[in-house]
Amino acid sequence: MTRYRNLALFLTLATLWGxxxxxxxxxxSHIPPVLFAALRYDIAGVLMFGYAVYAVDHWRPRGQAEWTQVAVGAVLLIAAYHAFLFVGQQHTTAAAAAILVSLSPVLSSGFARLLVPSDALSPVGVVGVFVGLLGVAVIVQPDPSNLLTTDAVAKGFVFCATAAFALGSVLTRRLDASLPIETMEAWSMLGGALVMHLVSLALGEPLEPAAWTAPEAIGALAYLSLGASAVGFLIYFDLLDRLGxxxxxxxxxVAPVVTAVVGWLxxxxxxxxxxLAGFGLIAVGFLLVKRRAIRQEFGHVRSRSSSD
Incomplete structure (x- = not known):
């Protein structure tokens, strides 16, 4: 029964995030990109903060290490990731964006190799990183005679978003802080929203009054804040404890498959x-980089299954 529950939650999370x-x-179509991202995390941050206060005793960062972890999360995991992503998605498809973001675990391993010598990749792992990056090149299809086409630049922004998230993931894990993940996420969301509001003001992004009455804009903001962020992260926390x-x-x-189907519909x-070819290369890169961890994880799953 537990396996079915985990599978149902996993598919729900993939559907929400995809x-x-x-x-x-x-x-x-209705709200400027950076402001849109900031508004999303205004709402999601408040909800996650309330959950952190309810769920954990350690709901406020203490000390330099914990505040540094929150700052890195706010700037890289929330602000840089979402600002680049939302800007890039103005001129590329949702599916292409989702596939480029799926490179994040591969890039995380690459950054870990550069920043933490003890996490050095094996030669096969290095090949996996390059295979993943080749997948990005296949998706972007850069034209050497004109590298600044609208589509290539948009996908470049999404790649920057993925790189920011991967770097932030490595740095927050490496900081010597005992902050619960719920607390880190809540404060990072609130701090990231503030950073994006400042960037939006610096860019002079306008907000047309009609956006507040457009059902599509309100529905998109509500879905991203409540569904993908609030509910999605609660499921993520639960599965992280259960699955690793x-x-x-x-x-x-799995999320890009959902994105492709929903985007088409x-x-x-x-x-x-x-x-599609780029997605295949990125997936192969992930398997090469994470092959040992995947093998160990499947061994644990078989052990749990035989003991049930």
Whole structure:
């Protein structure tokens, strides 16, 4: 029964996070990108803060290490990731964005190799990182004679978002802080929202009054804040305890499938052959980088299954 529950929650999380890319594309028709991302985390941050106060005793950061972890999370995991992602999604499909974001676990291993010598990748792991990056090149399809096409620049922004998230993941794990993940996420969301509001003001992003009455804009903001962020992260916390980091990373490879289906149904977006090929390369890169952890995890799953 526990296995079925975990599978149901895993598929629910993949659906919430996969369809979130479609909600972003829908909302961008009405709200400027950085402001849209900031508003999302105004709401999600308050909800997550309330949950942290309820769920853990250690709901406020203490000391330099914990505040540094929150600062890194706010700037990289929330602000940089979402600002680049929302800007990039203005001119690329939701499915392409979701697939590029699925590179994050591969890039995380690459950053860990550079920043933490003890986490050095094996030669096969290094090959996996390069295979993943090749997948990005296949998706972006850069034209050497004109590298600044709108589509290439948009996908470049999404790649920057993925890199920011991967770097932030490595740095927050390496900081010597005992902050519960619920607390770190809550304060990072609130801090990241503040940073994005400041960036939005610096960019002079306008907000048309009609956006507040457009059902699509309100629905997209509500879905991203309540569904993908609040409910999604609660499921994520639960599965992280039950499955571990390796299995939960597989959400990154199921979510793009959801994105492609929902994007086709709602936005009439299609996925071209190059995007599918790039996704395949990124998935292969993940398997090469994480092969040992995956093998160990499946061994644990078999052990648990035989003991049930």
């Amino acid at each position: 369809s979130a890319f479609v909600a972003i594309s829908a909302g961008l 980091a390796v299995e939960i990373n597989m959400v990154s490879y 709602y936005l009439r977006e299609t996925v071209d052959t190059a995007t």
